[in-house]
Amino acid sequence: MNDVLRFLLSESPETPPLDSVDAWWGRHLALQSRFPAPADLALAGGFRADRLGYAFASGYHAAHRFLFPMLPADRPCALCATEPSGAHPSAIQTRLEDTGSGPRLSGDKTFVTLGTRAELLLVVATEGQDAQGRNRLRMVVVDAKRPGVRVTALPELPFIPEVPHAELALEAVVVAAEEVLPGDGYARYLKPFRTVEDCHVHLALLGWLVQVARRSGWPEPVREELLALAVMMRGLAQADPSDAATHLALGGALELAKRTVERCEPLWAQVDATTRERWERDRRLLGIAGKVRAKRLEAARQRTTGAGVDGDR
Known part of the structure; x- marks a missing residue:
């Protein structure tokens, strides 16, 4: 944990532009040897991205590294x-x-x-x-x-x-x-992937926002709040993605992250025009799968109260 936190706090936030998905993959791949834990890779990949799209790509691929560790790490x-x-x-x-x-x-x-x-x-x-x-x-x-x-x-x-x-x-x-692959394709892979992806994509988002915050001179309390959210989300990313308690905690964490992003809205005026315009275009990504998350959270609530509802199948 401390290694990736030091990376977020001390690595230069000046990120060379990425001009293609191949350039993103090369940068992401270079981070894998330094950050073998998928959650740390998501954070570092987000920090090293020059836009939300490539941060998302790093979080998405880190989710695969968590759920499919048997696959070769150097092949997307x-x-x-x-x-x-x-x-x-x-x-x-x-x-x-x-x-x-x-x-x-x-x-x-x-x-x-x-x-x-x-x-x-x-x-x-x-x-x-x-x-x-x-x-x-x-x-x-x-x-x-x-x-x-x-x-x-x-x-x-x-x-x-x-x-x-x-x-x-x-x-x-x-x-x-x-x-x-061994095991049930739904219970072992498809169903938990939704949770694993949420954790790792949000870690990448937070890593990217820390970079933007440092580069743009956002107030220190805001940067520290982003780091605190990253630590919380990192813990959830390593929890059992099939456990209802994980879904409950993740629901709370996603709501906290949403509120923080909303409170940062006035600070985008300090960000360079290119990054700000991309953010305005790309922030719709954060609302994707909202209905699925709400359904997952409600099913987790019912399971923890003994209702025994299977909310997916």
Whole structure:
């Protein structure tokens, strides 16, 4: 913890501009050896970003490092869940089937973050249904260059346009047995990823805001509040993402972070015009998935009171 705090406090806040997602990846990769803990990597990656979009990308990739530590750290990856009917477990129609000559993967994903830059694709697929009629999901790791894989870039979003998104088509893609990750694809990977991503993306946001605050001369109490939030969020990022208590605490932490961002609003007048204009454009990112977070928080409240509600499946 102290290493990354010293980094946030003493590293120069003057950040050379990043002109492409490849430049972001090179800078992010250089930080991995110094900060092997995913939470620290998210903070440092956010601090070293020149805009919110690349801070988000570092937080997003750090979330993968937390949930998929078995994957090579030097290859960017992307989680592929969303389909034409959504990302709910019941909406997954991408199929993992044994054709007699080994497993094959077929289906379509409609929205893959960092899809055109990813070298490894983490694909959520169904093996069929269980006795209760629910999808039996698995997580499959596929090389993005494998025959049968087609990645198509999507138009830029109106916010964080530097972060690429893509559609994914899979046509009878050959899969090795070891590329099918152990455990239930929903309970072990897809469901906790939502929580893990929230923690690490917000850590990257806080790291970036500390850099902006130092570079722009924001008051010391504001900088210290951002650091305190980072310490709190770092602790949550290392907690069990399936525990209802983690969701309750995270709900409170996200609300505190939201209030701090709102209180910083007048201070943006001190920030250089380019950074300020990007912030005005990109801040919409913070409201994405608000309904999902609210549902997760309500389900956690009910579980802790003994209601036993499964809020997702």
